[in-house]
Amino acid sequence: MKKIINLKKKFNKFHDCWSPKIIAGFNNQEIKLVKIKGNFISHKHNETDEVFIVLNGKLNIEFEDKTLVINEGEMIVIPSGEIHRPYSDEECKIILIERKNTLNTGDKKNDLTSPKNIWI
């Protein structure tokens, strides 16, 4: 099934933060959209690298050794097993790419843990 996916239209379909929505699958990976604002928990994903592409806003990611600021039009790959904590003062719009069936809070479970398989 080949279909055109409009990113802006997909972002308009949801308003909650920290809850990734799947828009496409390929090669056992998933492409998700997520809105980010405020603080997230420190966590890691042992089973997947994680790609963040920032479409709007300014994303901070705190690692054990440093904090990086990823601006609009920039991206980063977080290697599997690497502890990270994303946070942002203002709402960011992010494309997230990671292995299928990845939990947003990785090795942790708390109030921020979101269902894994929400397609929009």
Add this chain to the structure above:
Amino acid sequence: MKKIINLKKKFNKFHDCWSPKIIAGFNNQEIKLVKIKGNFISHKHNETDEVFIVLNGKLNIEFEDKTLVINEGEMIVIPSGEIHRPYSDEECKIILIERKNTLNTGDKKNDLTSPKNIWI
């Protein structure tokens, strides 16, 4: 190794069309940038799905059953094994995501075949 990748700066590093440049790897996949203008050959990739995200311009993809137009801010996943021919009147800037070690012309080899492992 965690580093911030600026898409615009990476696009400024090359000018040739139809020759994908790798900017990141994750989960045995590669994220590539490619500039597209003019006509490409009809081909398929039996070993990988292929994601096209259009950052600038208007990308046409001719399939066996239809032609789709993917505009700026839109994306598409081409399933493995699906014959496709990308073309564009004006230069497009594209993010391409596919399995590591994928040849741009897939099952074909001709003058448009580009080296597989060029990082920028």
